[in-house]
Amino acid sequence: MNKLIVAPAPHVHSGDSVRRNMLLVIVALLPAYIMSVVTFGWGALITACISIAACVLFEWLIAKYILKTKPTIGDCSAILTGLLLAFNLPSNLPWWIVVIGALVAIAVGKMSFGGLGQNPFNPALVGRVFLLISFPVQMTTWPLPQGFNGSYVDAATGATPLAAMKQIVKNGNTDLVSQLPDLWDLFIGWMGGSLGEVCALALLVGGVFLICMRVITWHIPVSILATMALFACIGCPEGISAGQYVAYSLLTGGAMLGAFFMATDYVTSPMTGWGKIIFGIGIGLIVMVIRTWGAYPEGMSFAILIMNAVTPLLNMYIRPKRFGEKKK
Amino acid sequence: MKTFHIGGVHPHDNKIYSAHQPITECPLPEKAIIPLVQHIGAPAQPVVEKGQKVKVGELLAKAGGFVSANIHSPFSGTITKIDSTIDAWGMRMPAIFMDVEGNEWLETIDRTPDVVREFNLEPKEIIDRIAEAGIVGLGGACFPTQVKLMPPPGKKAEVLIVNGVECEPYLTCDHQLMLEHGEEIMIGIQLLMRALNIQKAVIGIEKNKPDAIARMQELASKTLGVEVCPLKLKYPQGGEKQLIDACIGRQVPSGALPIEVGAVVDNVATIYAVYEAVQKHKPLISRVMTVTGKSLKKPGNYLVRFGTPLSQVVELAGGVPEDTGKIIGGGPMMGRAMNNIDMPANKRTSGLLFLPESESRRTEPENCIRCGKCVSACPMGLEPYLLAKQAELQMWDEMEHHNVMDCIDCGCCLFTCPSHRPLLDYIRMGKAQVGGIIRARQAAQKK
Numbered sequence: 128m129n130k131l132i133v134a135p136a137p138h139v140h141s142g143d144s145v146r147r148n149m150l151l152v153i154v155a156l157l158p159a160y161i162m163s164v165v166t167f168g169w170g171a172l173i174t175a176c177i178s179i180a181a182c183v184l185f186e187w188l189i190a191k192y193i194l195k196t197k198p199t200i201g202d203c204s205a206i207l208t209g210l211l212l213a214f215n216l217p218s219n220l221p222w223w224i225v226v227i228g229a230l231v232a233i234a235v236g237k238m239s240f241g242g243l244g245q246n247p248f249n250p251a252l253v254g255r256v257f258l259l260i261s262f263p264v265q266m267t268t269w270p271l272p273q274g275f276n277g278s279y280v281d282a283a284t285g286a287t288p289l290a291a292m293k294q295i296v297k298n299g300n301t302d303l304v305s306q307l308p309d310l311w312d313l314f315i316g317w318m319g320g321s322l323g324e325v326c327a328l329a330l331l332v333g334g335v336f337l338i339c340m341r342v343i344t345w346h347i348p349v350s351i352l353a354t355m356a357l358f359a360c361i362g363c364p365e366g367i368s369a370g371q372y373v374a375y376s377l378l379t380g381g382a383m384l385g386a387f388f389m390a391t392d393y394v395t396s397p398m399t400g401w402g403k404i405i406f407g408i409g410i411g412l413i414v415m416v417i418r419t420w421g422a423y424p425e426g427m428s429f430a431i432l433i434m435n436a437v438t439p440l441l442n443m444y445i446r447p448k449r450f451g452e453k454k455k
Numbered sequence: 456m457k458t459f460h461i462g463g464v465h466p467h468d469n470k471i472y473s474a475h476q477p478i479t480e481c482p483l484p485e486k487a488i489i490p491l492v493q494h495i496g497a498p499a500q501p502v503v504e505k506g507q508k509v510k511v512g513e514l515l516a517k518a519g520g521f522v523s524a525n526i527h528s529p530f531s532g533t534i535t536k537i538d539s540t541i542d543a544w545g546m547r548m549p550a551i552f553m554d555v556e557g558n559e560w561l562e563t564i565d566r567t568p569d570v571v572r573e574f575n576l577e578p579k580e581i582i583d584r585i586a587e588a589g590i591v592g593l594g595g596a597c598f599p600t601q602v603k604l605m606p607p608p609g610k611k612a613e614v615l616i617v618n619g620v621e622c623e624p625y626l627t628c629d630h631q632l633m634l635e636h637g638e639e640i641m642i643g644i645q646l647l648m649r650a651l652n653i654q655k656a657v658i659g660i661e662k663n664k665p666d667a668i669a670r671m672q673e674l675a676s677k678t679l680g681v682e683v684c685p686l687k688l689k690y691p692q693g694g695e696k697q698l699i700d701a702c703i704g705r706q707v708p709s710g711a712l713p714i715e716v717g718a719v720v721d722n723v724a725t726i727y728a729v730y731e732a733v734q735k736h737k738p739l740i741s742r743v744m745t746v747t748g749k750s751l752k753k754p755g756n757y758l759v760r761f762g763t764p765l766s767q768v769v770e771l772a773g774g775v776p777e778d779t780g781k782i783i784g785g786g787p788m789m790g791r792a793m794n795n796i797d798m799p800a801n802k803r804t805s806g807l808l809f810l811p812e813s814e815s816r817r818t819e820p821e822n823c824i825r826c827g828k829c830v831s832a833c834p835m836g837l838e839p840y841l842l843a844k845q846a847e848l849q850m851w852d853e854m855e856h857h858n859v860m861d862c863i864d865c866g867c868c869l870f871t872c873p874s875h876r877p878l879l880d881y882i883r884m885g886k887a888q889v890g891g892i893i894r895a896r897q898a899a900q901k902k
Binding site for chain 1: 461464466467624696700706707708709711779780781782783787788789790791792793794795808810812814815816817818821822823824825826827828830831833834835836837838840858861864866869870871872873874875879880883
């Protein structure tokens with residue numbers, strides 16, 4: 128008989144792992160990524176590859192030479208951060224800006240706090256917001272849908288539907304309503320925008336997949352989207368029907384990507400169901416406030432980062448219901 | 456179908472290996488060691504001397520206090536010494552050593568297979584016979600059964616909850632017992648209902664045992680006040696508090712006993728022992744245990760007398776498999792890993808599980824990713840990630856504030872953690888510390 132192994136119970140495990148969760152999220156992002164390659168062509172391919180490669184490389188370098196710990200790139204979290212960062216960038220962004228974004232995401236957003244699990248803010252969004260503030264022109268020059276017809280560097284660019292919506296809401300410029308793209312085009316993502324955020328259909332498929340695989344729960348996406356819809360219903364500007372405005376609000380910008388993939392990041396979202404719902408409502412409100420009254424046409428990144436900061440507080444005050452707890 | 460309302464996990468049940476294997480009696484050993492602590496509470500005090508000859512069923516040691524249990528001789532033979540030994544859980548404890556000679560039983564014990572249905576006893580008489588027979592909870596906790604049957608003043612039992620859940624993966628002994636001795640269990644239930652002076656009993660069985668549900672339903676339909684409650688599959692449904700919640704929808708408050716919500720919970724094996732003690736005058740000297748594992752030759756359910764070396768039961772099941780990496784006393788979720796199998800079987804050994812080497816090692820832990828899966832899995836509504844961190848930082852007061860003493864050791868948190876963090880190990884350490892602090896505080900208040 129071999130030497131027996133002794134350890135405290137339990138002696139079996141569910142088989143779940145960090146790597147499995149990260150890989151499932153990556154799989155869930157694939158439909159949206161394929162759609163973005165179809166929509167934006169080479170730009171989408173190149174930007175994502177650079178972003179992923181840079182994130183993995185920076186994490187490895189920092190872990191090995193600065194923190195002097197065992198690199199944990201095997202858990203695939205750096206790949207996911209790279210992919211999500213790319214999803215939040217315009218597909219025609221110069222490669223060196225992508226690399227800077229990856230450096231900020233990994234070095235400042237993640238490794239400076241001690242690596243996976245320790246970061247208070249979503250690393251991909253830290254990278255994106257840093258770029259948005261540092262390179263406002265490049266970060267808001269949106270390529271139009273072109274497939275593989277155009278080239279990567281000088282793609283035709285134009286305003287996103289969100290920019291038009293901003294005009295309608297803020298300046299009451301109702302003439303622009305007729306210029307908004309068709310709802311179906313918005314649903315399948317035939318519009319300008321960040322490379323991964325455009326196809327609501329594919330993001331929805333991926334999000335439902337994650338909920339079915341129990342990687343994420345429904346609380347955050349549902350509360351974000353419901354809050355945004357409610358806000359849009361109430362705050363609907365003149366010259367556009369409420370239903371239309373709700374649909375445009377949910378289908379444009381980073382709403383779907385943010386609700387299903389960015390806000391649900393394990394590390395930076397609350398632990399309990401009610402905590403997640405409050406977190407989601409907060410994001411939904413802040414997005415709509417920024418979209419309606421803010422300087423930027425889109426506020427998903429800011430909304431998520433602000434609520435990331437509230438997460439520790441939510442974890443402290445919104446506790447799970449204890450067994451046998453008396454109703455007060 | 457009902458289940459408990461907070462948390463829980465779904466481990467693979469792996470009952471296929473030993474399910475439906477008929478209960479087989481294990482042959483008698485030549486030498487036996489009978490531990491004097493086979494229950495929660497004070498050790499039993501020996502009443503026999505070295506050199507004395509005893510028969511099967513004779514009292515060896517008397518209960519050493521209110522919470523304690525008698526221990527009877529499972530064999531006939533000669534007492535060779537009263538000394539200490541290391542029991543199946545690695546603890547040193549007093550024990551009686553004996554040479555087994557023949558198989559001579561006390562004449563008062565009814566050894567026929569006939570089912571004795573009639574009884575006309577007062578509650579007090581039933582409780583006395585249970586106490587005299589040394590019966591303890593055979594589900595795992597080994598709490599002396601008679602203590603549960605005497606509610607403290609001001610508390611009244613309303614319902615008996617019968618635990619036929621067997622939620623631990625791999626184990627099948629309770630399942631098989633219900634199939635083979637359902638009728639006796641039903642009589643045992645009526646005895647306990649009489650002892651508690653109540654009119655209602657609910658038998659909880661998980662739906663992965665449809666034949667046991669059908670059998671007990673058939674018997675329950677002929678018995679007044681007894682009903683079967685089929686339950687969804689979810690671990691730890693066999694936990695006392697979870698089972699009460701699942702069957703009657705009442706949650707026992709933090710720190711309280713089931714009697715607080717009018718419930719008394721007993722395992723089917725315990726109830727079978729009650730039947731044998733009251734109707735057949737047979738003390739608790741043996742139990743059914745599951746010996747199982749993926750590579751074991753003859754996994755099955757064996758009737759083992761206490762004091763039999765576990766190695767002898769293993770021989771019967773085909774010997775220790777070649778690829779064994781870990782041997783677990785009990786089930787894989789809450790059982791203890793053992794470092795040898797020469798120890799004697801006792802009232803606690805509900806099973807022996809052989810895990811292959813490939814499944815025996817824990818995976819290296821990674822950073823906590825704050826996914827919250829442990830929080831959703833915890834059946835007590837605690838925050839394992841937080842408690843584990845507090846234990847790591849020795850923040851005992853904070854742990855107490857976050858209800859660490861509610862933890863039932865079920866292992867759901869560690870089972871579910873994608874980062875393989877040793878959550879329960881830390882929580883156990885914290886529980887021991889906080890428990891000590893609470894006891895010291897109570898002692899200081901008394902002064």
